[in-house]
Amino acid sequence: MRKYIFRAFLAILALAWASCQKDNQRFVYDKLNTVSIKTADSSFVITQLDTLSIQTQLTESIPSGDSYTYEWKAYMVGENAVILSDKKDLKVAVNLSPGSYDLIYTVTSVKTGISSFMLYPLTVNGAFYEGWLVAANQDGKARLSFIRANDSVFFSPAEDVNKTTYPGKALGVNAGITSSYANLALVMFYTDQGVYRFNADNFIQNGTTADIFPEPKQFSASCAYAMSKIPYDQYIVADGGLYAGIGPLFYPQDVLKPYSERLTGDYTLFPVVINSATAVTLFYDNKYRRFMSVPLGDRMLSPVSASPGAVFNMADVGKKMIGWDYGTQSVISSDEIYFVMQDDAGIRYLYSLKGATPELSQQIGNSPDIEKASAFAASGVVKHLYYAAGNKIYLYDILANSSKMVYTFPDGVKIKDLKMLSITSKRIVVATNTGTVGEVYYFDLDNLGDIINHTYVKKFTGFGEIINLSYRSAN
Amino acid sequence: MKYLLFLNILFLMAACKKENISTYKGPDGITFYVDEYEPDSLSYSFAYSPVPKNRDTVFLKMRVVGAAADYPRVISVTAGAGSTARQGKDYELPEITLPAGALTVLYPVVLLNSPEMTTTTFRLVAQVAPGKDFQVGATGRETGGTTSLEKIIIDVSNKIIKPSYxxxxxxxxxxxxxxxxxxxxxxxxxxxxxxxxxxxxxxxxxxxxxxxxxxxxxxxxxxxxxxxxxxxxx
Structure with missing residues (x-):
């Protein structure tokens, strides 16, 4: 036994002696070859399923004839990374979900294992990321078309995607898109036989009347659909009634659940959801000619309180609402919204609210055909309101309280809808019908609000009889 | 040193001796049981029914403590101490048959909507009654979080009480x-x-x-x- 203990002692002593040797810190440093990466662009935006091509220029710090491996990887926060390619240059049809990604390019030397990286912001837009929705009737069916922001036209995307048709008569279309506080992108398409709801990114149908309303429902006129300014609630105004659904703010998993029954009360709402204020969403009752409100997250529709001393009394406007549009908009502060009102004598007025506060009330003066105007579009930049009457477009200067004609379509053309491209307020979009043939025109505006070159810049045809236009903004 | 090695081998040989596993033998029992987060008593009110009812059935989970049998066996439940509910007026506790091979069953407690229930809450202490096929089984917490119970309390009325939620x-x-x-x-x-x-x-x-x-x-x-x-x- 002593022999073993002695041997163990010797071994420990040898290890201790070796560990205390002085290190001379003599190292040999050699420069290794590294690769720098150059590309023409530093960020990329692509439409889903389109081909993304990126040519790379690689430069070795010490030309050595190394071979390399390559990896193109897309990563979204909270999602698994997706490897797109293992080729030097990227050329691939992007099948990623719409959203914002980091595109990471890695070049690795086979010899040394040293990798070089480049990181690019990559935005993948849905195929229907932004553009104009067009509700129309064609070939005896309701038809929903889409003019994408890059001017591509999809005449029946919902029918194609869902492999179905939409019977009956189209009544209208609108979109609800929010990316502030929460994300939701829906399109609502109304026909006299029911309402259809789609994911705005891909037009996949995710609801019909039976899914959206708690009880069977028929529609006779177009509806309004929008979320509250803080997207706690969704609202549909249908045939004068108000229906409330859950917004995406706190319960994103419940946004497709059925809406409430018609909110209780004696009222007939004009089809508008006035989400200009944060604490309440406003509505307008054409029966008693007054504004009504629903507090955020509530389901009680009540007349607003009287507003003595204000520009007008919201609790007793006394006029019928016939049109509206957004003026200046902001994510966090109060928006201005214009309303065209009409009294019993047929005289028309322009009112506005800023947030939930009366801002403007004036009789519309010096304005030809204003009594026949059927569509209205306001600028978000200057105090201008465009209106359409018959085949004519007029520009109403709100401050000057007078209008001038800015465009006339040929006889026989009837303007059905008129909208402002609100993200710039530099383009009005006009839907016309000549009999059952519908067309959509883009008119660009100069700084004075006049139509540049007095003519349209783009024209889209083939829609059937158009009912309305609605803008599907970007997510 | 070699004696020490020999001794270790001896101990190892002794340690590897096979031992018989003890198994339970005795009369079969039966108990009520509840899952881990399930209450061991319940309240029932006829007033919560959307349509008027004269009687309703509440099912209690029961399980055998013992082996399955290849013949049907009879289960009896009785009103235990503390019951205020009246047999035939407020409740019925039918004798049921456990099918051959079964180890669990839902026992039907029939509750009767007596006129007095609009003002009085009656208590039924449903308790396992020993019979020719089953004794009262062993109670307590079981593997898996369930708990075996000899009795379950049912408070029955036709009154509406403010719910705890x-x-x-x-x-x-x-x-x-x-x-x-x-x-x-x-x-x-x-x-x-x-x-x-x-x-x-x-x-x-x-x-x-x-x-x-x-x-x-x-x-x-x-x-x-x-x-x-x-x-x-x-």
Whole structure:
């Protein structure tokens, strides 16, 4: 036994002696070859399923004839990374979900294992990321078309995607898109036989009347659909009634659940959801000619309180609402919204609210055909309101309280809808019908609000009889 | 050193001796049982039913303590000490048969809606009755979190009592009253308005449904007055 203990002692002593040797810190440093990466662009935006091509220029710090491996990887926060390619240059049809990604390019030397990286912001837009929705009737069916922001036209995307048709008569279309506080992108398409709801990114149908309303429902006129300014609630105004659904703010998993029954009360709402204020969403009752409100997250529709001393009394406007549009908009502060009102004598007025506060009330003066105007579009930049009457477009200067004609379509053309491209307020979009043939025109505006070159810049045809236009903004 | 090695080998040989496993032998028993988070007593009120009922059945889970048998066996349950409910007036405890090969069964307690239940809550202590096939089984917590019980208490009435969850839904439905609750049951066909039961959409949508129904009621009958003389609102 002593022999073993002695041997163990010797071994420990040898290890201790070796560990205390002085290190001379003599190292040999050699420069290794590294690769720098150059590309023409530093960020990329692509439409889903389109081909993304990126040519790379690689430069070795010490030309050595190394071979390399390559990896193109897309990563979204909270999602698994997706490897797109293992080729030097990227050329691939992007099948990623719409959203914002980091595109990471890695070049690795086979010899040394040293990798070089480049990181690019990559935005993948849905195929229907932004553009104009067009509700129309064609070939005896309701038809929903889409003019994408890059001017591509999809005449029946919902029918194609869902492999179905939409019977009956189209009544209208609108979109609800929010990316502030929460994300939701829906399109609502109304026909006299029911309402259809789609994911705005891909037009996949995710609801019909039976899914959206708690009880069977028929529609006779177009509806309004929008979320509250803080997207706690969704609202549909249908045939004068108000229906409330859950917004995406706190319960994103419940946004497709059925809406409430018609909110209780004696009222007939004009089809508008006035989400200009944060604490309440406003509505307008054409029966008693007054504004009504629903507090955020509530389901009680009540007349607003009287507003003595204000520009007008919201609790007793006394006029019928016939049109509206957004003026200046902001994510966090109060928006201005214009309303065209009409009294019993047929005289028309322009009112506005800023947030939930009366801002403007004036009789519309010096304005030809204003009594026949059927569509209205306001600028978000200057105090201008465009209106359409018959085949004519007029520009109403709100401050000057007078209008001038800015465009006339040929006889026989009837303007059905008129909208402002609100993200710039530099383009009005006009839907016309000549009999059952519908067309959509883009008119660009100069700084004075006049139509540049007095003519349209783009024209889209083939829609059937158009009912309305609605803008599907970007997510 | 070699003696030490020899001794170790001896111990190892002894340690590897096979031992018989003990198994339970005795008369078969039966108990009620509940899952880990399931209460061991329950309340039942005929007042929560959307349609009037003279009788209803509550099922209690039972399981055998012992082996399965290849023949049917009889299970008896009786009203134990502490019961105030009356046999034939407030409840019935039928004798049931456990099918051959079965180890669990749902025992049907039949509750009868007696006139006195509108003012009185009766207690039934459902207790395993020893019989020719089963004794009272061993009770206590079992592997898997279930608990075996000799008896389960059932409080039965035809009264509406403010549910324990009401505070969490009061902002949706307002202050509790028995009349309001009966109206809610009648209009919605639901009897459980807890957040878990109605979901977020129910929390927001049911008050609208109730307001509309109340407006229709008031148009015909005038205000709905509760037991405290207050006008029911939603």
């Amino acid at each position: 009401w505070d969490e839904v009061e902002s949706a439905f307002g202050a509790f009253s028995e009349r309001k609750f009966r109206f809610m049951v009648q209009v919605t066909g639901l009897s459980d308005f807890s957040s878990d039961a109605i979901g977020v959409d129910g929390y927001y949508n049911l008050p609208v449904k109730l307001r509309n129904a109340l407006a229709e009621y008031e148009a015909v009958n005038g205000p709905l007055i509760d037991e405290s003389g207050n006008v029911v609102t939603f």
